[in-house]
Amino acid sequence: MGHILDWIVYKDTMANVYTPFESYNLPYDIGCKLWEIIGGTLAWLIDLIFPGNVVSEWLVSDAVTTLLGLIVFMLLIFIVAFVSTLIVLWEERKVLGRMMDRRGTMVGMKGFLQCVADGLKTFQKENTIPAKVDKMTYMWTVTLVIGVSVLVLCMVPLSSRWYVVDYDTGLLIIMAFFALAPFFILVSGWAQNNKYSMIGGMRAAELMISYEAPMLILITTSALLAGSFNINDIVYAQMDSVWYIIPQVIGAITFFTCAVAEAERVPFDIAEAEAELVEGWQTEYAGMKWGLVMLADYMRGSVSCSMFVILFLGGWTLPFIGDGPIPEIVFLLKAYIVFFFMSYARAALARVRTDQILNLGWKVFLPLSIFNLAVVILLKVGGVF
Amino acid sequence: MAIKYLDKYPKNLAKSLWVMKPFVVVGKLFWKNIFHRPVTVLYPYEKEWIPDNYRGRPGLRFDKCVGCGMCVRMCPTACIKLIEVADDEGKPVMRPQVNLGRCAMCGYCAEYCPLDAMTVTPEYELAEYTRYDLLYGPRRLHYEGTTEEMEVKLEVTLPSDIENGNPERRVSLFDIDRPELIDNKCIGCKKCAKVCPVDAIEMVEKGVNDKGKPILRPVIDNSKCICCSNCVLDCPKDALQIKEVL
Numbered sequence: 001m002g003h004i005l006d007w008i009v010y011k012d013t014m015a016n017v018y019t020p021f022e023s024y025n026l027p028y029d030i031g032c033k034l035w036e037i038i039g040g041t042l043a044w045l046i047d048l049i050f051p052g053n054v055v056s057e058w059l060v061s062d063a064v065t066t067l068l069g070l071i072v073f074m075l076l077i078f079i080v081a082f083v084s085t086l087i088v089l090w091e092e093r094k095v096l097g098r099m100m101d102r103r104g105t106m107v108g109m110k111g112f113l114q115c116v117a118d119g120l121k122t123f124q125k126e127n128t129i130p131a132k133v134d135k136m137t138y139m140w141t142v143t144l145v146i147g148v149s150v151l152v153l154c155m156v157p158l159s160s161r162w163y164v165v166d167y168d169t170g171l172l173i174i175m176a177f178f179a180l181a182p183f184f185i186l187v188s189g190w191a192q193n194n195k196y197s198m199i200g201g202m203r204a205a206e207l208m209i210s211y212e213a214p215m216l217i218l219i220t221t222s223a224l225l226a227g228s229f230n231i232n233d234i235v236y237a238q239m240d241s242v243w244y245i246i247p248q249v250i251g252a253i254t255f256f257t258c259a260v261a262e263a264e265r266v267p268f269d270i271a272e273a274e275a276e277l278v279e280g281w282q283t284e285y286a287g288m289k290w291g292l293v294m295l296a297d298y299m300r301g302s303v304s305c306s307m308f309v310i311l312f313l314g315g316w317t318l319p320f321i322g323d324g325p326i327p328e329i330v331f332l333l334k335a336y337i338v339f340f341f342m343s344y345a346r347a348a349l350a351r352v353r354t355d356q357i358l359n360l361g362w363k364v365f366l367p368l369s370i371f372n373l374a375v376v377i378l379l380k381v382g383g384v385f
Numbered sequence: 386m387a388i389k390y391l392d393k394y395p396k397n398l399a400k401s402l403w404v405m406k407p408f409v410v411v412g413k414l415f416w417k418n419i420f421h422r423p424v425t426v427l428y429p430y431e432k433e434w435i436p437d438n439y440r441g442r443p444g445l446r447f448d449k450c451v452g453c454g455m456c457v458r459m460c461p462t463a464c465i466k467l468i469e470v471a472d473d474e475g476k477p478v479m480r481p482q483v484n485l486g487r488c489a490m491c492g493y494c495a496e497y498c499p500l501d502a503m504t505v506t507p508e509y510e511l512a513e514y515t516r517y518d519l520l521y522g523p524r525r526l527h528y529e530g531t532t533e534e535m536e537v538k539l540e541v542t543l544p545s546d547i548e549n550g551n552p553e554r555r556v557s558l559f560d561i562d563r564p565e566l567i568d569n570k571c572i573g574c575k576k577c578a579k580v581c582p583v584d585a586i587e588m589v590e591k592g593v594n595d596k597g598k599p600i601l602r603p604v605i606d607n608s609k610c611i612c613c614s615n616c617v618l619d620c621p622k623d624a625l626q627i628k629e630v631l
Contacts, residue, residue, distance in 0.1 A: 098418040099411050102425040344415075348407040 002047060007060060008040035018066035026161040027080075031072030032065050039064065077164060081153045081302075084332055085295065086115045088302045091336055092343045099347035122291030130284050134191040141188035142289055145181050149296035149303075152177045156306045159316040159327035160232055170231045171310075175219055178262065178303060181296075182208040185271060185281050192284040200280030203354060204271035207261060210361025211268070214369040215258040218251050221373045222311040225385055235315030239322060245312040247379055251372035252312045254365050259304035260342055261357070264297060267349040268357060275351070305338040306331070313338070437534030440492040441509040442521070443483055444528035444535065447472070449502035451582040452479035453613035456494035456503050462487045465494060470523050480523035485511050495537040499560050499611040504528070504535040561630045562612050564605055570624035573601035577616035577625060585609035586616060 013019055013029050021028060043056035058064060090105065090112045097104025105111030129135065155174050157163035167173065182204045189201020222244055223229050226237035238244055245252045261268035272280030282293050309315060313334050316327035324330055352360070379385055426433050435441075443456075443465075457465045464487035467479040481494070481503070495503045506528040513519050528535075538556035546552070564577075578586040585606040590599045603616070603625075617625045 095415075098423065099415045101414060101418060101423050103423050103427075106427065344408065344411065347415075348411040349404070 002044065004041065004044045007044040007047070007056070008036050010036060011062075011065070013069070016062045016066060018062050020066075020070070021166070023166065024161050025073070025163065026159075027076040028069055028073040030076060031069035034072055035065050035068035036060065039068065077154050077162075078150070080158070080162075080328075081150075081156075081299075084335075085153065085299050085302050086112070087332075088305075088336065088339050089115045089295075089298045091339060092298075092346070095340055095343040096347055099344070119291060119295075122288050125287035125291075127288065128286040130193070132193045133284060134193070137187055137191035138284070141184040141191060142285060142293060144184045145188065146292045146296045148177055148180050148184070149299040152303050153299045156303055156310075157231055158331050160235075160323070162328050163231075166232065167230070169229045171219060171223060171229045171234065174231075174303075174307070175216070178300070178307075179208070179212055181300070182271075189281040192281070194284050196277040196279070196283045197281050200271050200273075200277050200283070203273075203277075204264070204281060206354060207264070207268060207270060207357060210358045211258045211261040211365065214254060214361065214365035215262065217366075217369040217373055218255045218258065219307075219311065221248065221251055221369070221376050224373075224380065225376050231310055231315070235310060235317055238314040239317040239319075241385055243312060243314040243319070247385070248312070248372050248376060250368055251376075252308075254368045254372065255311065256308060256338075256341070257360075258365060259308055260345060261361075263301040263304045263342075265301055265342060266346040267352050269351060270354055270357060273351055301339065301342060302335065305335040305342065308338045309334040435507050437507075437532060438505060438537060439507045439509075440490050440505045440537075441507050442485055442488065442490065442505075442511055443492070443494050443526060444504045444506040444508075444531055445481065445523055445526035446502045446504065446531060447480065447523055447527055449500050450480055450523070451500060451502070451611070452481075453499065453582040453611065453615060454479075454481075455497050455499060455613050456481050459493045459497040461491060461493060462489050464488045468522070481526070482523060483521045483526060484519060485521055486516055486519040492537050495535075496539050499557075499613055501536040501538075504531050505537055506531070506535060560612050562627050563607050563610055563630065564612075564614065564617050564625045565628035566603060566605075567624050567626065568602065570622045571602055572622055572624070574621060575601060575603075576619050576621065577603050580615045580619045582613060582615065583609050583611055585611075 010033055013032050014024065016032070019028070039059040043059040046053060046059075047056040093114070094104040094111060103111075105114035107114040107117055129138070152174055155164050155170075155177070157166070157170075165173065185204040186201040189197040189199070189204070192198075222234060225244055225247070226234040228234060228237070257268075264271050269280075272282055274280075277283070279290075282290055285293055309331060315334075316323065316331035318324055318330060452467060454467055457467055464484040465481045466484070468482045469477050470480050472478045483494075490505075490509075492505045495501070495505045508528065511519070539559065541555045541558045542553075546555075573588070575588050578584075578588050586603045587606065588601045589604045591602050592600050594600050612627070614627055617627055
């Protein structure tokens with residue numbers, strides 16, 4: 001006969017030998033604590049009936065706690081990322097509404113539940129697959145587009161304690177996965193056996209070759225300034241000096257424009273230009289497939305904003321304060337503010353032509369990013385940073 | 386060829402800054418809309434402000450109406466019909482019935498009504514399940530809360546009058562016109578007296594004719610007359626005409 005608190009002791013997760021993280025991880029910690037409450041209660045009950053059994057000991061052992069903690073960790077990371085994407089979606093609809101002199105969504109919770117309602121609606125739609133599509137690539141490519149977007153979104157750290165990976169090359173991994181989607185879009189456009197989709201896929205590839213080079217240069221510039229590809233290091237380097245938007249204003253504006261293009265949003269949404277190509281490369285996707293593709297679009301937009309915040313706006317830190325009590329909220333708020341400017345651009349500008357985006361990418365963004373790199377190298381050599 | 390193609394793009398990149406113009410325009414609108422309400426109205430829950438003389442469905446003040454039929458004649462869509470109903474004392478009287486399926490909400494009935502019994506009302510949500518329900522009888526036309534402003538006067542004032550410093554309103558000028566008898570055409574059939582809704586016409590004996598029968602001539606009480614021109618229209622010999630008061 002034991003007291004229930006003998007079984008729920010809230011062990012230190014870092015002391016657990018199976019913990020896969022090298023530093024403190026909040027969602028994993030929450031998961032472990034949650035399992036200690038549930039599993040500890042179960043173990044206590046079993047121990048009341050069969051005193052001194054093995055199962056109770058096994059339920060609260062390090063291995064089981066780690067397993068269940070990791071499951072909750074995954075759920076938490078995904079749910080937070082998902083909800084923040086829905087908030088981004090809601091923010092865009094409201095902001096666009098105000099910019100067009102209307103109200104935006106109005107269903108429940110100031111219109112937030114409209115996103116949920118739209119998701120449920122697309123779930124109920126009939127799942128049609130056209131007869132002459134290449135079924136395997138058709139399904140696989142859209143799965144990969146959505147999957148890669150979700151993966152990148154989950155990999156963006158919200159703070160030094162809310163992360164999935166903390167590698168030294170974390171920034172590069174995120175950008176590599178981020179840049180994968182246009183390939184799948186290209187293949188998907190071919191697989192759909194539809195001229196609009198085909199043109200949309202080709203345009204996605206064309207868009208990518210125009211913005212990807214300056215974007216990578218800008219990322220390496222920020223990494224150069226911080227001296228590391230580790231996101232934590234970049235953020236804390238900005239806290240120690242200044243936000244990198246100050247030394248590289250030109251770079252920030254260029255990166256923002258490239259990020260809009262990366263997320264395939266207006267004015268660079270030539271891959272799914274509704275006015276020209278029905279829905280671009282998404283034309284043949286029906287029902288929840290289309291709904292998830294749209295959600296993936298907003299996930300990519302959200303990741304773009306997060307990358308901007310990490311590279312130029314000091315991540316989850318605030319000047320003179322540092323981490324603060326809830327750095328995750330600070331990070332998300334900064335990302336929403338950046339996303340506001342994306343919505344602003346969407347409300348203000350018309351879609352560019354396909355040749356204009358190539359001109360922009362190679363004749364404006366690339367020189368600007370290289371100029372920015374030169375400035376940063378001068379600052380670095382001059383010993384300012 | 387390639388050089389010619391590239392000439393379309395400005396050499397001076399600063400000229401590309403026109404891109405900022407839509408940002409300024411949208412920013413102004415956004416700034417305005419943060420502090421003011423958007424122009425959109427959530428229709429079923431909130432309604433737009435409507436003026437007092439808003440031309441919604443016609444309304445009828447049953448007690449004021451005399452059943453002259455002016456509205457019936459004026460209705461451009463012919464949706465008004467005089468039907469027989471019992472008044473408060475149970476006597477059968479003629480009152481207008483409006484078919485709102487046809488009504489164009491023009492408000493002419495209220496404008497031409499000599500007694501202002503017909504009014505406009507601010508009601509505009511008039512959907513019904515059947516066409517029969519769209520028939521508004523005289524009692525149903527009654528609108529609770531009819532105000533002075535809902536009476537529509539026949540406005541004869543011209544904008545040019547006001548511009549020339551004569552802002553006096555001239556309304557319902559036709560109401561002071563009166564029917565006039567052309568004596569040699571009248572045959573004394575008493576029809577005008579029968580159709581007059583306000584009993585302003587009285588048949589008066591004016592001597593006897595060659596055969597010794599009394600000569601009846603209508604005498605119009607100008608104070609009672611509302612100038613509905615029923616007598617003029619119904620006269621079989623066109624002996625009555627409207628004399629314009631100028």
